[in-house]
Amino acid sequence: MASSNITPRGNGGRQVPSIWGRDPFESLHQDMDRLFRGYLTPSLRAVPMFPDIDVSVADFARMDVRETKDALDVKVDVPGMDVDDIDVRLVDNILTIKGERKTESEEKREDYYCSERSFGSFVRRFELPVDVEEGKIEASVKRGVLTVHLPKSAKAKAHEKKIAIKAS
Incomplete structure (x- = not known):
């Protein structure tokens, strides 16, 4: 039921x-x-x-994970964050992405005063489904999107095996 x-x-x-x-x-x-x-x-x-x-x-911090035959590509939305506000780590095949946004603006004019602050943090963590080449991992931020490229290890690439299907 x-x-x-x-x-x-x-x-x-x-x-x-x-x-x-x-x-x-x-x-x-x-x-x-x-x-x-x-x-x-x-x-x-x-x-x-x-x-x-x-x-x-x-x-x-919306996240997309895409797997190709050669790598895993992770994209995370990090609007308004600087590179120094983001921390990416791989420990025991667990990828951890942390970020903290601290924005402060102040505007003084003759007839008014405006002060605004925005704070927020996130942690995204997940276990990688395959082994990766740790020395070849690349991360970059462009237009508010963090991209982490994790090349698969040779062992992970070779581990794939096509299974034959029999018709009955």
Whole structure:
């Protein structure tokens, strides 16, 4: 039996009268969804005034991983960050990418003063599916995108084997 058959989804469009003007069960359902979204994607910062806004690591440092026959290529969005604010490490075949954004601007004019600060950090970590040539790893940042090129080791390249399929 599929889990979707036993999992309640909303209230079937029925309106349940309430002294608060909204369905208390639907409200509970939305609160539970928000709780699990926050648990599965840890927030960078709490936004108590706007509980419906999900500010998560995935929204700040989106990552693409592409595997070719010769390498793994990782791209991470790091808008507004300098090279010195980013740390890339490979330890025991686990790639860790950390970053911290610190932006501060100040503008003074005759009739107003504006000071803004923006801070945020992220950590993305995952185990590489193959061995790589550690001495040939390259990383660069261009237009707010970090690119990490991880060439596969000769052993990893040679390990691939095509499996013959028999027709029956």
